[in-house]
Amino acid sequence: MLRTRFAPSPTGDLHVGGARSALFCWALARGAGADGRMLLRIEDTDQKRSSAAAGLGFLEDLAWLGIDWDEGPESGSSGGGETGPYFQSERLDLYATCMQSLTDAGHAYLAFETPEELTAARAAARAAKVPYKYDRAALDLDPATVQAWLDEGRPHVIRFKVPDDAPVVVHDAVLGEVTVEPGELEDFVIRKADGWPTYHFAVVVDDHAMGVTHVVRGQEHLANTPKHVLLQEALGYERPVYAHVSLIFNPDGSKMSKRDKDKALRSAVRERSIESPPAVCGIDDGQWATWLGDKAVQLPAESAAALANALQVELPEINVADFREGGYLPEVVLNYLALLGWSPGNDIEQFDTAFFIEHFGLDRIVKSPAKFDRAKLKAFNLDAIQAMSPGTWLERLRAFAQVHEPTFLDAMTPEQFAVFAEANRERSKTLRDPFDSGRFFVLPDHAITWADSKPVRKALCKGEPSGYDLLAAVIEPLRAVETWSTGSIESCVEAFAQANCDGNLGKIAQPLRVAVSGGPVSPPIFDTLDILGSDAVLARIERCLANPIASAPT
């Protein structure tokens, strides 16, 4: 039996690093077939931070990626299981029992120092430039004093008495042997003053109680592992196999963090010396000042998005949800994530889930950290889109629009949307691209403007005859087209080009493109005109002619 678990704390969306840990856990379990089980456990032992189910957004993210679990919170067809409950907040009795056996055996003891005292001691150690370690003062308390303090209800924690007579050796499936010398570890807290277990204690008790055989997690936990191993020995548990996967970084080498969005916004705000919050953010001056002054403070997601929009700042994608909204395909994100820190050992880079599950193994996980390369992800996404049948592309684009861009479905007939989808199929790197670049399709005719830019000027003003001249001349032939379709438009414009542009289609295509879209970029011109419809095309050309850029009011 092989049992893995993904154990996030309920603090919101799934981060790409967490997603990859979950993915590796899942692939390991699925690769074992009927003998493999994937568990999901919610680590909500921080009463201050986890409130209710506020932060369970990652369940949706996991489902989107196609990662399911055999045991854990019920969601969709996942969940259930015999070793629950799977919320640590519902397992307090178990922790209490195990805690008691640990103290009874003399492996743990009560300590009464206040957080303030400990903070002061750490500060003093830092000032004196000596490494801080808890001094075990509470170990010398006589039983009578302890009892007296307990009777008066003095707050206390329980610390684990770390054996300091032998080195701790962890055998990691990725990193090999990691040794920590005796005396390096302090007597860490295993029960907080509020009676709840700390992470270290709960994780060890639960992994054992749930029969977890393989622990796959981020390398930020490597330094914690000796503590867990010691706890397992004291409790008489077997050790699971550990596999610590390296961290994922931003292209600039910094750690990919949930706070990166706020970081990008803050620097944009500073750069432009913006004093007060733009109204669209919906936050007051006080919140604004707090946010600007404290790196640890995050703006609510909606405010952040509004601010980014107002400032024209592109927020970095760091959560799985960001990639979903960005129009990446879940199977591609999964493929890319799998490749970030693992490889099948040959030149194969693009593969499906079945291939990944079949070939995945702990022994081929890369030790060194990886930078997240959005360009490569995008290239993979493009390849996947190009490999789709036109019908599949249409359906997926429609499904994306339903959730993220309903305006397009409202503004177009199913037939128009089908042409729109097909016209964008070979030029889209994401499901989002057609909507971003095709915004002009759903704007009212009077909202199209012609900003004075180099490509626009070139299309409209340059040449003899100029684009404006050609546009004026092409209106009548276009008006005469009887059945508006890609084909009829094409014959009309081709004929016009033969007669007026020396047969050079580009001479009329680009002015038309600029006239109807306001810019130099659109899908192939005949498709563009077809989707827009005759009325809009004629109206936009006329407006374009009536508002020449040289004299356009600014």
Added chain:
RNA sequence: GACCCCAUCGUCUAGUCAGGUCAGGACGCCAGGUUUUCAUCCUGGAAACAGGGGUUCGAAUCCCCUUGGGGUCGCCA
């Protein structure tokens, strides 16, 4: 600062464990070409074993040091 981890093209990596092909692939980049715009597409190209010592007939590969990067050091997880 202490402890721990890591180190091949700009990036992700194969090759390392069982030393022996001009160090392979992909993304990106550059140069051409196709194309009614953007994008796509096609062809070609530049591009790496962090540095220094060992061991060896032979080192990207084994050992040591240096340098660089990262993680941890909470009554957070």
